[in-house]
Amino acid sequence: MTRTPLKQIIVTLRPRIARSLGALRSWATQAVSVLCLRATQMASILRLWVTQAADILRLQATRTISVLRPWVLGVALCALVLFCVSVAVSNTCVDRSPSAQITTAEKLLGAADASNALEDRAEKHALEDSQVRFSENPLVSEDPNASTIVKQLGFGTTRQKSAPCVEGGSGMVAQMGRTSVQQVVSSLFITSSALQNIPSAEGTPENISLVEGVSNLDAPTTGESRAAQTDESVSLDSLTSAIGSMESQGYEVGCFFVDLNSGEGVAYNLDTRIYGASSFKGVYAAYLSEQLADGESGLSDAAVSLMDDSIRYSDNSAFSTLRNSYDGAGFARWVESCGVSSDIVHDTHFPRYSARESALFWLHTYRYLQSGTDAASHLRELYTQTNVSFIRDGVTAVVASGDEAQRESDVEEQENVSEETAGELSGKSVVVMNKAGWIASSPRFSGLCDAGLIECGGHTYLMSIMTSAPDSASHRDQVVTLAKELFKLRS
Numbered sequence: 001m002t003r004t005p006l007k008q009i010i011v012t013l014r015p016r017i018a019r020s021l022g023a024l025r026s027w028a029t030q031a032v033s034v035l036c037l038r039a040t041q042m043a044s045i046l047r048l049w050v051t052q053a054a055d056i057l058r059l060q061a062t063r064t065i066s067v068l069r070p071w072v073l074g075v076a077l078c079a080l081v082l083f084c085v086s087v088a089v090s091n092t093c094v095d096r097s098p099s100a101q102i103t104t105a106e107k108l109l110g111a112a113d114a115s116n117a118l119e120d121r122a123e124k125h126a127l128e129d130s131q132v133r134f135s136e137n138p139l140v141s142e143d144p145n146a147s148t149i150v151k152q153l154g155f156g157t158t159r160q161k162s163a164p165c166v167e168g169g170s171g172m173v174a175q176m177g178r179t180s181v182q183q184v185v186s187s188l189f190i191t192s193s194a195l196q197n198i199p200s201a202e203g204t205p206e207n208i209s210l211v212e213g214v215s216n217l218d219a220p221t222t223g224e225s226r227a228a229q230t231d232e233s234v235s236l237d238s239l240t241s242a243i244g245s246m247e248s249q250g251y252e253v254g255c256f257f258v259d260l261n262s263g264e265g266v267a268y269n270l271d272t273r274i275y276g277a278s279s280f281k282g283v284y285a286a287y288l289s290e291q292l293a294d295g296e297s298g299l300s301d302a303a304v305s306l307m308d309d310s311i312r313y314s315d316n317s318a319f320s321t322l323r324n325s326y327d328g329a330g331f332a333r334w335v336e337s338c339g340v341s342s343d344i345v346h347d348t349h350f351p352r353y354s355a356r357e358s359a360l361f362w363l364h365t366y367r368y369l370q371s372g373t374d375a376a377s378h379l380r381e382l383y384t385q386t387n388v389s390f391i392r393d394g395v396t397a398v399v400a401s402g403d404e405a406q407r408e409s410d411v412e413e414q415e416n417v418s419e420e421t422a423g424e425l426s427g428k429s430v431v432v433m434n435k436a437g438w439i440a441s442s443p444r445f446s447g448l449c450d451a452g453l454i455e456c457g458g459h460t461y462l463m464s465i466m467t468s469a470p471d472s473a474s475h476r477d478q479v480v481t482l483a484k485e486l487f488k489l490r491s
Helices: 007-088 104-110 116-125 148-152 156-168 168-188 192-197 232-247 277-293 301-312 315-330 333-338 342-348 357-370 374-382 391-399 402-412 419-427 473-488
Strands: 206-209 253-259 264-268 430-440 446-456 459-469
Touching: 007 253, 007 333, 007 430, 148 192, 192 357, 232 253, 232 473, 253 357, 253 473, 277 301, 277 315, 277 357, 277 419, 277 430, 277 446, 301 333, 301 374, 333 342, 357 446, 357 459, 374 430, 391 430, 391 446, 391 459, 391 473, 419 459, 446 473, 459 473
Parallel strands: none
Antiparallel strands: 206 264, 253 264, 253 459, 430 446, 446 459
16 A cells, blocks of 8 residues: 655645635635725714714704793793782882882883773872882882893893883883883783784674783773774774675685784684685795794705795795795794694695684794894895785775874874884885785685785784685785775774
8 A cells, every 4th residue: 555645745735725725814804894894884874873863952952942932031021020019019119108009110011001000000099109209219220221120121122122211210201102112012922822812703803912911901802992992893893894795705704913012903713724825835934034044954045046936926836845845844843833733734735724823923923024134134025025915905005095194193193102103104104024825726725815014103013814715806805905994903
């Protein structure tokens, strides 16, 4: 038997061993490469998830703060009211006689006739010590910035408007006039919650007040007249007749009108949802401007152009493109921040909504327009350029009539009206910001609606008209008549 020498065996096996080692080395290299690639991919995915989670948390925190801010301000305001009440009860204001226990806050509001309660108390106590100086009140100091009231109210318009009142006393209040003090009142008390709490006014139009804690308790009920307005019942009758002419044809009507300087207005059938047609484009434009254009994400030039077309020309295709693109960017949350149920988002691109919900949207929009940002200024300009406005037609007709001339004469006779206000009235300057809707389709998808803001004579008014009447020339005239009768009821 012949044996293979060991050396020959090694020579024979060496190539095979080398090939095996090479294959193993190649497999190991590939395995390491694959593992490194997978690890890099997982790290990228995890980093993306963490970034997205952080963005979502940051956005939610921002929105939560935005939602909570009004509540915090409300709590602070309630604390201030309680403080003023406690001061009055403890007899620390001016002196300890009953006639002198009128709080400083009541003096500010009473100068504008915003509180009937003040007048009642003044009559009851006869104001025996009427000569007491305003500046002697312990809540007030000679330095308006050091005043307890200014410090506690120390935010925005309220601080600016209240400081001269505090500094100059009741004489300064008289010089400032009714309008300036009413602006202070409106900034404090005209809120979404006040609008949500007013009666729905079913059956007949009713006088309402949005000034919480000041005149709500004294607001006249249906059929009563407001003080110093002897023609109120006639005006309401005219509005009732205009509403009845549409309802007699089987159409639903809801309307709301309020002076945002005083909080007083008229309401009718606030909670019946009506097909709003293109009027909802005005609401959506406010959302795009506030939530996106003024937000972190911004709004592209193309989107701004689509928004412009949807407002100026009521372009349905542009509007649908916007809704398909941006509904998911927080529209439901924005709707809820206006005080409206988010179920309206899931109706259609042109949802059914009520006169109260329309008013809530435009009250929120009014506050936003006051921010003065570039996006807000652009939106304001858009609203003034709408190609159809039943409100503008109605208001213009009233201003151009002899009724307006008579109102100007009456206003100029008032001792407390400012020169600025009188000048605006005499010039008949009117700015209408609106978005109307009109359609004549099936009974379910028919409507003539309009809503917006009116600036006239130093006052800002909010008006909303919702009707289920199909679009036609005669029905448009009826909606214009509704706008006219509502505007005639301004205080």
